[in-house]
Amino acid sequence: MPIASLSVPGTTAGVSRAAAAFDEFCRGEGVPADARWRFQVALDEILSNIVRHGFDGRDGSIALTFAHTGRSVSVEVVDGAPAFDPRQAPAPDTTSPLDLRRPGGLGIKFAQDLLDELAYERRGDENHLKLTWHVRPDAAGATSRTTDGDQ
């Protein structure tokens, strides 16, 4: 099973580096294009949340593990920020009219709705989050490896 691991600083630059590394993993391992954008959105939300609210200006790093089994794609995110279970976050406002609409909380909803599984565990002083998406049979042919031209 192809796996890639890396650690990035808990900063905006680190979030950007994680996105580039995930793209590279997807290209190299033929991850379906559908999985790729779903994870890129979810990772941007999860990682920028950790940087902004978890570390909140303090030094820290985020460890990432990408895996692709052919049937599923998963990303594990480990950070040493204070405990935060994204599954417990309040639901965002998705119905108010324009004047009253506040965009907060959408990110975690995206991660939950765009992917199939979001598992959380607090282990010692670390947050462990695992995001999983099951490859759809109809998406099997549309791999990133064959659509490199869409960069």
Add this chain to the structure above:
Amino acid sequence: MEISETREQGAVIVSPAGRIDSTTSDRLEAHLSKLVAGGDRKVIVDFARVEYISSAGLRVMLALAKKMKDARGAVALCAMGEPVRQVFDLAGFLPLFAVDGSREAAIKRVAGV
């Protein structure tokens, strides 16, 4: 993300290319704010070359819509690919915007305002 800009029939068309996420959305926000501050009141954002958008990008779109409403201007979004459309949909943002399939339709819409 790169941003290009053209003008047609009194509307300014902003075309970001690439990803609109937490690391790039500030640039788009600065670009759009400058247009509104400069007096543009017909703004189209063309998503044809956008790979995906995250909530950081949606904040920028929401801010644009609010500013333009206050300024009695018109905003239209067009040419969303599936990843972009799906994120707007999940956020419940589609009813907040005029969304057109093509750039031509968006121009027609805002030119008539």
